[in-house]
Amino acid sequence: EDKVVQSPLSLVVHEGDTVTLNCSYEVTNFRSLLWYKQEKKAPTFLFMLTSSGIEKKSGRLSSILDKKELFSILNITATQTGDSAVYLCAHPGEYGNKLVFGAGTILRVKS
Amino acid sequence: DAGITQSPRHKVTETGTPVTLRCHQTENHRYMxxxxxxxxxxxxxxxxxxxxxxxxxxxxxxxxxxxxxxxEDFLLTLESATSSQTSVYFCAISENRNTEAFFGQGTRLTVV
Structure with a gap:
C-alpha cells in the first residue's frame, strides 16, 4: 500500500535555529519523492528527489533521499519567521499517476 | 505561477444540494x-x-x-452535499506522470 509518514507532526523553533523534517514512505515501485511548502493557501513545490544521496538545495533549504531506508529529510538552516508553514512530503504512487501525501509537519518559527 | 484558476473560491451550501467546483488551467497539462x-x-x-x-x-x-x-477544464461535482464534505478543495495539474504538480488556490466549501 502506498504510504507516506511525516514526523514530527509539529515543531516550534526560534529564528536562527536549524530544523530537520522527516518523511518515510512505502511504495511498490519507487519513482520520486517530492516536498512542498504550504502557507495559508496552495502548496508550492520545493524539491523532487529521484536518486539516493544527492542533495538538492535552494537557499537555506536542502533535501536528501535514502532509497535503501525509504526516507527523506528536509533541512532548513538559519530559520526565519517566513519559514513558518506546513511542509508536505509526497510520492507519485506505484504508477506515477497521482501524488500520495503525508499529513504534513507544521513548523512555527518564533522571532 | 502556474495558470490554474479555481471557482468559486468560497461557497456555502445546504445539505442535499448539488455543488460543482471548477478548475481551469492554461498550461495544457495532461494530468489534473x-x-x-x-x-x-x-x-x-x-x-x-x-x-x-x-x-x-x-x-x-x-x-x-x-x-x-x-x-483545460476539470469539474468536481458533489451530487448531494453532506456536512462531511465541508473541506478545502484543491485542484492540481501536472504535465505528465511522475512530474511535479502545481496547485490552484483552493475552494473553501461549507455544507450546512
Missing amino acids: YWYRQDPGHGLRLIHYSYGVKDTDKGEVSDGYSVSRSKT
Whole structure:
C-alpha cells in the first residue's frame, strides 16, 4: 500500500535555529519523492528527489533521499519567521499517476 | 505561477444540494487532480484525470463525480452535499506522470 509518514507532526523553533523534517514512505515501485511548502493557501513545490544521496538545495533549504531506508529529510538552516508553514512530503504512487501525501509537519518559527 | 484558476473560491451550501467546483488551467497539462484537505489528514486525492474523458478514482471518491470534456477544464461535482464534505478543495495539474504538480488556490466549501 502506498504510504507516506511525516514526523514530527509539529515543531516550534526560534529564528536562527536549524530544523530537520522527516518523511518515510512505502511504495511498490519507487519513482520520486517530492516536498512542498504550504502557507495559508496552495502548496508550492520545493524539491523532487529521484536518486539516493544527492542533495538538492535552494537557499537555506536542502533535501536528501535514502532509497535503501525509504526516507527523506528536509533541512532548513538559519530559520526565519517566513519559514513558518506546513511542509508536505509526497510520492507519485506505484504508477506515477497521482501524488500520495503525508499529513504534513507544521513548523512555527518564533522571532 | 502556474495558470490554474479555481471557482468559486468560497461557497456555502445546504445539505442535499448539488455543488460543482471548477478548475481551469492554461498550461495544457495532461494530468489534473482534485484533492480535499482536512485537519489531521493532509491532502487526500478524490479523483484525477489523465486526459479528456479519462478519469479515475482516488482514495476518497465516494459522493463525488468528475468530468473533463476539455483539456483545460476539470469539474468536481458533489451530487448531494453532506456536512462531511465541508473541506478545502484543491485542484492540481501536472504535465505528465511522475512530474511535479502545481496547485490552484483552493475552494473553501461549507455544507450546512
